[in-house]
Amino acid sequence: MATRTRTRTKTRRLEEEDEESGKLHHEHHQQQQQQQQQQQQQQQQQQQFQQQKQKHKLNTYKSSPSTSSTTIDQEQEEEFDLMVDVAPVKSKDDEYHESFLATIERNQIPISRNLMILLYSLHFLSSNPKIVSYTHKFIHLQNQVGTNPAGKAIYDIDIDDAYFVINWVITVTFLRSALMKYCFEPFAAKFCDIHSRKAKTKFAEQSWSFVYWGVSFIYGVYLYLDAPYFNDLDQIYINWPNFYMQGNFKSYYLISMAFWIQQIFVLHVEKPRKDHYQMFSHHIITCLLIIGSYYYYFFRIGHLILMIMDSVDIFLAGAKMLKYAGFNRACDAMFILFLLSWIGLRHGVYNFIFHHAWSKSVHLMSDGQCVVGEAQKRCWTPTIINVFMGLLGGLQIITCIWMYLILKVAYKVIIGVGAEDVRSDEDDTDVELEENHEADDEKEVQMGKNIELKVESSWALTDKHNVEQQNDFIKDTYNSTATKAAAPVPVPETRER
Template sequence: MSASFWQSTHLKFWHFTLPELQERRANVFASENRLKTIGVELLPYDRNLRIFIHLSIAKLARRLGLRQIVLATTELYITRFLTKASINEVNIYMLITACLYMACKAEECPVHVRTILMDARNAWPEFIPNDFNRLGEMEFYIMEELQCQLVVYHPYRSLMSIQKSLAEKNRQLSAEHIQNSWSIINDSYMTDIHLLYAPHIIAFAAIYVSAAADGISLEPVVELVAGANICVLQVADASLSTIMSVSNGLRHRKDIDINVSNDDHIEKLTALPVSVPVSTSTVTSATQNKINKSKKHVDINKFLESARLDFYQIIICCLFNIVVLANHYIGNPFFQKFFTLSYKYPNVDSYDIGFDDSYFIIFWIVNLLFLRSALITFVFKPLAKLMGITKFAATQRFIEQTWSIFYYSISWGCGFYLYYKSSYFFNCYNIYANWPHDHMDRKFKTYYLIQTACWFQQFIVLHIEKRRKDHYQMLSHHIVTCLLCVGSYRFYFTRIGHVILLCMDFVDITLSTAKILKYGGLQTICDVMFGFFMLSWIVLRHGCYNYVLWFSWAKARNIMNGYCNSSITSQKICYEDWHIDIFIILLASLQVIMCFWMYMIIRVAVKVVTGGAAEDVRSDSESE
């Protein structure tokens, strides 16, 4: 940090002439035009919004017990940032929180990120996500726009120097006069004068305004100003109207932390000829309404975009089905492969495997996408509205979880029925006995191919839904699961695949049910369901799953009793040791991902036990 204002980055990069500042603001306004094209109602960066930001900073700082210098630095960071970026492109509450966090570090008043984020969430729970990474991203975004030039010089030190100089000339200012000047400087951060004038000029202006308001002789101040060769009247005149208006409004807010010793000072200030008084309570309410209205417009556009995406999926899937069915009915035998099972054994109701099964999988990928989009459009979204869920993010999460309950309830029910009727019901030995299992009945083959199609469909949906924090873990999970489904089917390990799918599906039902209860406002029942989900996760995904994994590693080779006879049919695939090894590695990698999720589940459980509410820490903004 430079020891001199004249050599600092404050003067070199953040000190403008009025035309330069106007040009910067014009560039920001020009960048906002693209927001108008999508129907967003722009929030003007005017005096009302500045007062709102000022009061919001004070609200958060009061919770943290911070010094005034930190608030001033925060407000100046925001003012600088908004000369390069639009207020409509950022979350204003995240901007305030991140700038305050940066100011705490710059002014050597460090506050732990967990503390500042927790207090910000308590102040604005709807707008601050429970994610340290989001705050860190916002901090780096601000630093990038400010080009890491975070040095700030404030008028407070100059004010003290002026007071000392006047005292040396036997022109001692009263404590009340200094306090009033200090308060005027505090309020001046709601203006642009800190971008236009040097700190000592602003300090002179504050003394000048305070002296004029109190009827004190201005002669010593003018003499001192003349000696410094500074045109203080220019800055005083430029900021007087705004400062007076803000001061007039502040007297109506006794709950605001302002450094004013008595109301007489405010009365004298408001007696001066200024513009129409501003009520800060009215400004705060009006500005918040503008922010909410702007956010509502953004949500409307997101709803329209989401509906358009679902509509396109429905249309594309319908066209695909029309093409397939039309070609089938005109006698093209190829298209029959899309909706009928292939490789049926003669004279028995059992099936083998082959490449043509991929057409059946493609057919169900498309139709699962169709079913999902249709249910979202005509059932799940109206249901969300009926439950009072109006925000876009919350609605999207609701419909995703409702679809999960719908599909996994059916798949697990059908899968458990087949498991109950199978020879390997609670018998791991029979999972591998009599391998290869190349005679699948119609129900089992249909179930397994649709489950495989579902995971490929999930892979597509993963890139349609809003990303969670663990997007890449989910992506890895889906890739491994798809490989396991295809590999187990190809090498006749369908029984072990069947058991693994049962372990997975039931847990997904309990998780989605807990989330739906949360969205419905049934927090107590949600916490109970979360406990049931956690129990099912541990038992099925770490208990049963790991037992099956160990059994496959330790005993599968002996039970399978060597290599299969490739002469049974020309399509038979005989296993080798490396087939088992790859299968075990994929199962183990899936367990590693689930262990990572288990860690996150434990974090939520600790929060519930300590009195908090169960929230999905994977989500981008689950509180919405």
């Protein structure tokens, strides 16, 4: 009997414990449901508050501040003015990065690569003679007129040379972008200890300029040493326009033309700098001179001017590379070489060639003057000569403007500040600040968040009664929810029978 009694008592206890456990589980489940419902109600109240705020914003814009029904007092007006003053506005950088040109700039490699693959695939894989004859113009020089006494092919100018130039505009775009991304930027990070994104990009840009202008200058000098006008400027104009070109010279001149056309493309797809219009004017004048000199058989003087420009730009690009790499003393030394070459070549030799052309070209080309009613290969008129002289003079004016800016940099070098390029934007002139830009951006973001909080408070002040009710309700709901959430809910352990 005692054993049965103990067994029944134990069974009742277990049943009671199970009932209590079930009740606790049920209460815990109900509390969770209530918390979820309260959170949903809180979210709904916040959404209603945001909607009321937006409606009030529209009403505030529509209402006149001079009417007697205006409910905004002096303090609220000051808050509203603050909101208007600090309203977020897109910066020029943001507008550029969202533009179509920025998309093209970021995709220069795939665009140019795919165009080149398409062209060369059609040329080498197509069995259609018409397609091959058309793609041939993009890849090979046109209008061979014979051979010289040495057995080398000579060429005349031709309208189909434009295809060759277009191909090289695409090729130069690909080479520039690919070398910058896969060669010069990794080199800057590994060997020059440049880790800022902008500084690496600018180092890569100047590296490309250094390489191109170095190769162009060396090859230009090679052609000049074998030219009939070597150390004889009169030969530039004697027997004009009966000039022909060897294949290497024609390629050199057309590739130079493609490079400067591509420079205009780069100038417009990349972020504009302070000297954008100066550079644009320089590139337009340079392209007009190269294209015009090629068409009118003035490519001999064009060859000399290209060598003068390329040689100076080598020192400029080298000085900038040293500046970005942190070699300030070497940068100052390179800048001195650049300054001397600029003065000697772009103002000395250039103006000497300009004066020679102004004073002697008409006399030396007297046989090529236009004659009415006579068919001529090319002929000149005073207007044509004046246009070319005007373009050469305009190029010298831009060079003089840059000379003034260069002298400002030279003054900084003399007083010990160091060489900085004042022609471009501030990112060019202070590489050390590049690594702090990300931290500055984070501060600006945090400042923007603080401004948003102030704006929220300004809108809250415009309708105190409704907003205070909403805030009190949200606060009470949140406190009750937090209190219940903070209270521990006992969960009994499951016991085995």
